[in-house]
Amino acid sequence: MALSSRHLLGLQGMPQDDIVKILDTAISFKEILNRPIKKVPTLQGKTIVNLFFENSTRTRTSFELAERRLSADVLSFAASASSVTKGETLKDTARNIEAMKIDMVVIRHNAAGTADFLSKVIKANIINAGDGQHEHPTQGLLDMYTLREKFGKLEGLHVCIVGDILHSRVARSNIFGLQTMGAKVSVCGPATLIPRGIEQLGVDVYHHIDDILPKVDALNVLRIQLEREAGGYFPSLREFHRYFGLTKERLDRANKPITILHPGPINRDVELSADVADGPHSVILEQVLNGVAIRMAVLYLLGASE
Amino acid sequence: MTKNILLQSGRLIDPSNQRDEVVDILITDGIIESIKPKISVTGDHTVIDLKNKVVAPGFIDIHVHLREPGYEHKETIETGTFSAAYGGFTAVCCMPNTNPAIDDESIVTFITTQGKKVHNGIVDVFPIASVSKAREGKTLAPIAELVHAGAVGLSDDGAPVFDAKVMRRALEYAKMYNVPVMQHCEIPELAHGGVMNEGRVSTELGLPGIPGVAEEIMIARDLLLSEYTNSRYHVCHMSTAVAVDLVRQGKKKGIQVTCEVTPHHFTVTDEIVRSYDTNTKMNPPLRTQNDIDAIKAGLQDGTIDVIATDHAPHSLDEKEVDYIQAPFGIVGLETAIGLCITELVEKKFLTLGQLIEKLSINPRKIIGKEIRVSEGEPANLTFFDPSVEWKVEIAKFKSKSKNSPFDGRMLKGKAVGIYNHGSLLMY
Numbered sequence: 135m136a137l138s139s140r141h142l143l144g145l146q147g148m149p150q151d152d153i154v155k156i157l158d159t160a161i162s163f164k165e166i167l168n169r170p171i172k173k174v175p176t177l178q179g180k181t182i183v184n185l186f187f188e189n190s191t192r193t194r195t196s197f198e199l200a201e202r203r204l205s206a207d208v209l210s211f212a213a214s215a216s217s218v219t220k221g222e223t224l225k226d227t228a229r230n231i232e233a234m235k236i237d238m239v240v241i242r243h244n245a246a247g248t249a250d251f252l253s254k255v256i257k258a259n260i261i262n263a264g265d266g267q268h269e270h271p272t273q274g275l276l277d278m279y280t281l282r283e284k285f286g287k288l289e290g291l292h293v294c295i296v297g298d299i300l301h302s303r304v305a306r307s308n309i310f311g312l313q314t315m316g317a318k319v320s321v322c323g324p325a326t327l328i329p330r331g332i333e334q335l336g337v338d339v340y341h342h343i344d345d346i347l348p349k350v351d352a353l354n355v356l357r358i359q360l361e362r363e364a365g366g367y368f369p370s371l372r373e374f375h376r377y378f379g380l381t382k383e384r385l386d387r388a389n390k391p392i393t394i395l396h397p398g399p400i401n402r403d404v405e406l407s408a409d410v411a412d413g414p415h416s417v418i419l420e421q422v423l424n425g426v427a428i429r430m431a432v433l434y435l436l437g438a439s440e
Numbered sequence: 441m442t443k444n445i446l447l448q449s450g451r452l453i454d455p456s457n458q459r460d461e462v463v464d465i466l467i468t469d470g471i472i473e474s475i476k477p478k479i480s481v482t483g484d485h486t487v488i489d490l491k492n493k494v495v496a497p498g499f500i501d502i503h504v505h506l507r508e509p510g511y512e513h514k515e516t517i518e519t520g521t522f523s524a525a526y527g528g529f530t531a532v533c534c535m536p537n538t539n540p541a542i543d544d545e546s547i548v549t550f551i552t553t554q555g556k557k558v559h560n561g562i563v564d565v566f567p568i569a570s571v572s573k574a575r576e577g578k579t580l581a582p583i584a585e586l587v588h589a590g591a592v593g594l595s596d597d598g599a600p601v602f603d604a605k606v607m608r609r610a611l612e613y614a615k616m617y618n619v620p621v622m623q624h625c626e627i628p629e630l631a632h633g634g635v636m637n638e639g640r641v642s643t644e645l646g647l648p649g650i651p652g653v654a655e656e657i658m659i660a661r662d663l664l665l666s667e668y669t670n671s672r673y674h675v676c677h678m679s680t681a682v683a684v685d686l687v688r689q690g691k692k693k694g695i696q697v698t699c700e701v702t703p704h705h706f707t708v709t710d711e712i713v714r715s716y717d718t719n720t721k722m723n724p725p726l727r728t729q730n731d732i733d734a735i736k737a738g739l740q741d742g743t744i745d746v747i748a749t750d751h752a753p754h755s756l757d758e759k760e761v762d763y764i765q766a767p768f769g770i771v772g773l774e775t776a777i778g779l780c781i782t783e784l785v786e787k788k789f790l791t792l793g794q795l796i797e798k799l800s801i802n803p804r805k806i807i808g809k810e811i812r813v814s815e816g817e818p819a820n821l822t823f824f825d826p827s828v829e830w831k832v833e834i835a836k837f838k839s840k841s842k843n844s845p846f847d848g849r850m851l852k853g854k855a856v857g858i859y860n861h862g863s864l865l866m867y
Contacts, residue, residue, distance in 0.1 A: 146644065223757070223760065223761055224761060224762060225760055225761075243762070245762035245763065245764040245765065246645055246646040246647050246716075246762075246763060246764065247645070247647070247716035247762055247763045248762050250716050251716060251762055251763075265646070266646055266647075266764065267646035267647070267648075268645055268646030268647070269646065303646055306644070306646055329642070329643040329649075330638050330639055330640075330642070330643060330649065330651070331638075331639045331640035331641075331642075331643045332640075332643050334640045335640070335643070335644065
């Protein structure tokens with residue numbers, strides 16, 4: 135029943151069997167979420183800490199909800215409230231938490247590799263809730279879950295990730311996970327926001343959104359961080375919207391339904407126009423519900439391995 | 441205690457004299473009295489058996505961070521020279537990114553005085569002074585005073601001299617005193633925020649990259665400035681294939697350029713960063729196999745003059761943080777000979793003689809501290825065993841810091857002792 139690893143650090147290198155196991159397990163948890171009584175005793179007596187060194191209302195809420203639905207005892211640290219700001223090292227913070235006999239740690243940090251680092255210094259199960267620009271595995275899993283639910287399978291699907299690929303952990307987790315599951319992944323964005331060497335991962339690179347639309351089944355549209363404009367990655371948000379933003383008329387030109395995913399929160403009329411975000415092919419709100427189910431599945435499978 | 445020493449049956453390799461033979465060497469009061477196939481002595485002598493060991497002109501590492509003054513928790517002149525001595529070096533050049541920077545003659549004097557005081561001065565400490573005041577890259581440091589106090593080169597290492605006008609003036613000014621300007625080659629805007637080589641691995645890890653072109657553009661600019669001013673220019677810790685080729689072309693054109701590479705840049709690639717081990721983080725970063733191949737070719741064809749370690753100690757606490765926050769740099773003095781023999785000599789890129797050129801003859805020439813292994817000359821020697829296999833154990837390092845990515849690695853070749861200024865150290 136258990137996964138091949140005690141931790142969920144990333145989707146790179148995760149065996150297909152593990153991914154399938156998580157996606158399948160999430161089906162039954164999603165059923166529970168649709169019941170009137172949504173709580174199960176699976177992780178009763180387990181203590182989970184959510185260590186959020188970076189603001190994230192959505193991911194943290196989703197994890198907390200998943201943890202509480204599984205009846206775990208939950209502690210949440212936000213960076214501003216913890217001693218990190220006082221100069222305590224991550225290692226000291228982690229060791230203090232471990233001294234309190236915590237079973238699982240969910241960590242979000244602005245530096246790549248922190249989940250990996252934590253897994254080496256403490257004994258608890260570590261779940262990566264986003265480490266810098268590296269990975270966001272539960273987001274990758276919930277995106278795959280949503281796509282599988284919609285299309286019945288992942289193998290043979292063509293998914294294009296649109297926007298700021300360079301700074302995106304969501305993009306990386308999607309690439310690694312979807313490729314393992316046999317889907318084709320392309321990316322589309324301004325050349326300044328495409329990381330070097332990405333084509334060596336077997337990813338096709340596009341710079342014109344109209345070129346990719348006829349070829350894909352789904353678009354995973356990334357949030358464009360508004361500070362990238364000031365960072366000089368593109369001349370203006372207006373230009374970004376005009377050339378990379380998804381609008382209804384642009385999608386209509388593709389002459390076929392294309393499923394739209396977005397990890398949230400959306401910058402309306404920057405990367406997505408409102409009529410696309412709220413349109414018939416958008417699965418953005420499904421992703422939010424599926425996120426809770428996926429996180430329950432991950433917590434359950436890792437907790438069950440002990 | 442006797443000062444008369446007989447070094448018996450060592451293989452003396454001295455490329456500057458085209459010498460490679462098994463000899464006995466008699467040292468009296470620090471001076472080489474005799475070099476002969478067989479020397480018999482009577483009376484009070486210390487006899488050292490160097491059978492199957494190599495005797496070479498004393499090795500020098502021209503790129504070392506001794507951290508003193510200012511960062512004594514990382515390293516001191518005492519611990520750094522101890523590390524050098526155990527790594528087989530009889531001399532080091534220390535870089536000026538101390539606190540305060542080596543931009544005043546009093547600091548040069550402090551360092552050289554302290555260097556003579558520790559371990560009987562067995563390791564010569566030659567300071568590299570800063571090019572600019574406080575290493576800010578804005579105005580020239582008092583170069584003449586610094587050189588006359590004992591500085592042997594100029595560098596703002598850790599940071600580049602980014603302003604082309606300041607670089608031009610430094611080259612012109614340094615030329616009057618015949619010292620090289622040693623550049624940490626990096627265009628700051630291109631390298632900004634990067635923590636590892638930019639490429640496939642950085643993309644997979646989501647770590648910000650430092651592109652090779654950040655190094656290469658600076659070298660290209662400086663080569664033109666060096667040519668224009670007809671001055672001596674030295675490229676520190678070169679790391680990319682294109683950089684090697686730029687220097688190769690520069691030398692062909694007759695530009696007075698020399699360069700160095702570190703052992704880690706010809707031993708490991710950016711693949712090892714996948715461990716997120718902060719001891720794989722240094723600047724310039726570990727590059728790719730293609731770059732390693734080019735560096736080895738450059739060592740072989742003479743484009744690369746020098747091997748220097750960029751010994752950069754950091755305390756455990758400083759390195760035990762996430763990859764992005766961790767400081768750049770690794771220690772290198774005690775693994776240098778092993779890495780060089782394992783990667784270069786064993787793999788037939790260099791002969792032992794060529795290796796000795798890059799660890800002693802050439803770097804000494806660049807800073808004007810040549811030595812000779814001849815009768816009547818002061819004995820300044822490195823002894824090493826080219827075939828012993830050993831395992832790197834960072835806990836045993838003499839350096840105050842242990843930040844090396846090579847812990848547990850099997851290496852071939854190790855120093856066994858040094859002799860300098862009348863002192864013998866065998867270990």
